[in-house]
Amino acid sequence: MPTQHQETRPPREAGARGTGHRRGGRRPRARETARVLTSVLLPDVARGVILRRPLMTGLVTALDTDRRAVSTLRALREHHGDDPLPLRLAGRRAALVLAPEDVRRLLRETPEPFSPGGLEKTGALSHFEPHGVLVSDHALRPRRRAANETALVPGRVVHPDGDVLAAQADEEALTLALALGGDGVLDWRRFTESFNTMARRVVFGASAARDRRTTELLCALRARANWAYTVPVHDSVREEFLARVRAGVERAEPGSLAARLVGGGHGADVRPEDQVAHWLFAFDAAAIAAFRSLALLTSLSPGAYAAREEADTREGLDLPLLRATVRESVRLWPTTLLVVRESTRETAWREEVFEAGTVFLVVSSYFHRDPSRLPYADAFEPEVWLDGRAEAEPGIVPFSDGPAGCAGRDLVPLMVSLFLRALIRGRSLTRLDAGGPLPASGLPASLNHFTLRFSL
Ligand code: HEM
Numbered sequence: 001m002p003t004q005h006q007e008t009r010p011p012r013e014a015g016a017r018g019t020g021h022r023r024g025g026r027r028p029r030a031r032e033t034a035r036v037l038t039s040v041l042l043p044d045v046a047r048g049v050i051l052r053r054p055l056m057t058g059l060v061t062a063l064d065t066d067r068r069a070v071s072t073l074r075a076l077r078e079h080h081g082d083d084p085l086p087l088r089l090a091g092r093r094a095a096l097v098l099a100p101e102d103v104r105r106l107l108r109e110t111p112e113p114f115s116p117g118g119l120e121k122t123g124a125l126s127h128f129e130p131h132g133v134l135v136s137d138h139a140l141r142p143r144r145r146a147a148n149e150t151a152l153v154p155g156r157v158v159h160p161d162g163d164v165l166a167a168q169a170d171e172e173a174l175t176l177a178l179a180l181g182g183d184g185v186l187d188w189r190r191f192t193e194s195f196n197t198m199a200r201r202v203v204f205g206a207s208a209a210r211d212r213r214t215t216e217l218l219c220a221l222r223a224r225a226n227w228a229y230t231v232p233v234h235d236s237v238r239e240e241f242l243a244r245v246r247a248g249v250e251r252a253e254p255g256s257l258a259a260r261l262v263g264g265g266h267g268a269d270v271r272p273e274d275q276v277a278h279w280l281f282a283f284d285a286a287a288i289a290a291f292r293s294l295a296l297l298t299s300l301s302p303g304a305y306a307a308r309e310e311a312d313t314r315e316g317l318d319l320p321l322l323r324a325t326v327r328e329s330v331r332l333w334p335t336t337l338l339v340v341r342e343s344t345r346e347t348a349w350r351e352e353v354f355e356a357g358t359v360f361l362v363v364s365s366y367f368h369r370d371p372s373r374l375p376y377a378d379a380f381e382p383e384v385w386l387d388g389r390a391e392a393e394p395g396i397v398p399f400s401d402g403p404a405g406c407a408g409r410d411l412v413p414l415m416v417s418l419f420l421r422a423l424i425r426g427r428s429l430t431r432l433d434a435g436g437p438l439p440a441s442g443l444p445a446s447l448n449h450f451t452l453r454f455s456l
Contacts, residue, residue, distance in 0.1 A: 083099075083350050084096060116404035144271070151260040207251070249261070295438055298429055298454070325380075337363070339400050365445070374393070429456055432453040
């Protein structure tokens with residue numbers, strides 16, 4: 001079935017099959033492919049797709065690689081046009097998505113004909129969640145997706161168990177603030193330890209607060225997952241990890257996310273421990289987004305002032321400016337660097353036809369930070385999430401979109417906003433590291449969360 005945008009954009013050339021489409025008609029030059037590899041894909045792999053590596057993250061930031069990635073892709077679009085650009089990468093057929101409308105098509109037409117799984121993702125996630133929804137086949141995906149939605153409730157700004165979840169966030173953030181004292185330094189290590197504790201409490205209930213072992217095992221498995229299918233799964237570690245998660249699910253406390261998952265009655269195929277393993281993993285991205293949000297809140301932009309005022313004065317669970325700050329954090333510095341789809345059959349675009357098995361690559365920051373399209377590309381503007389401007393942009397997809405989009409897309413901003421409010425309310429948040437406060441405009445393309453430091 002042709003999509004709407006194919007019908008509205010007539011093909012420019014007659015194709016080999018009499019449809020107006022052609023197969024692999026546009027080809028990047030060898031040096032363009034090399035540039036995509038060195039300035040876009042390899043830096044993403046080097047810094048770690050599943051678990052960020054501090055050293056490589058520092059290097060990528062120092063070399064301003066993210067900014068070069070955006071300009072490389074813009075140049076490719078100017079030269080080759082809007083269609084996804086065919087690439088040959090390590091023997092695989094790939095296509096670089098260059099037009100925002102195509103991002104929408106890919107994500108909406110998931111899982112058929114654009115599967116969210118695929119070889120690389122399955123290889124990576126099998127290290128700790130072999131039955132996670134993201135890598136489930138077509139038969140099992142709907143039930144696992146439904147179970148995730150029952151628990152995480154995407155589409156609801158305030159989760160139905162919001163009061164219980166907020167109590168966990170408040171307690172953990174206050175524990176952190178008290179532990180730091182007046183002049184203590186809040187660095188990534190302390191922040192992430194506390195945020196992980198909050199995540200376990202939210203997932204299983206307060207009794208999981210001290211269960212650091214589960215997080216440590218997951219961390220070890222994620223480090224291997226960076227190497228995807230090129231290294232074997234560490235079976236015994238994975239079994240220990242998933243057994244602990246299973247036990248946590250079995251004794252999940254009322255009001256916890258795991259209690260909603262198993263209470264949803266979605267059947268045995270759901271494999272709750274694998275779904276919960278994904279949540280624990282994904283809370284790390286939320287921690288990164290939250291820590292960078294602190295950098296935005298200490299920035300010199302008017303949005304920062306308004307959001308801090310909200311933290312100081314607004315009661316209840318609904319904190320629109322702080323939630324928008326979290327969304328800005330992942331727009332400006334996406335934690336999912338690449339959104340990937342693999343086609344299950346031949347697909348036709350404006351001019352190109354791509355074979356089944358093509359890996360479509362969406363480089364998030366290229367779309368999120370496109371100054372030719374977004375006047376706010378390099379600024380902190382939380383309002384764009386409140387007045388519909390960001391939602392109207394098909395290329396701004398920090399939480400992905402469509403049927404396989406992030407099931408935690410509303411839970412994450414909620415939890416982070418509550419945690420941040422409890423942490424900074426009535427305190428004087430200051431950025432301490434050499435980077436200094438972020439400017440009101442011209443924000444850096446990368447922000448290394450490992451090196452941020454604050455005082456409260
Ligand atoms: C800043 C934090 C987060 C960001 C930016 C984020 C982003 C994403 C993205 C981009 C995807 C889709 C990947 C794809 O299309 O291939 C995804 C999938 C998913 N995320 Fe998140 N995520 C975050 C945190 C979370 C958390 C904390 C949870 C759970 C508590 C969660 C649950 C899920 C689930 C279940 C999926 C799989 C959806 C499916 O395959 O149907 N995410 N997330």
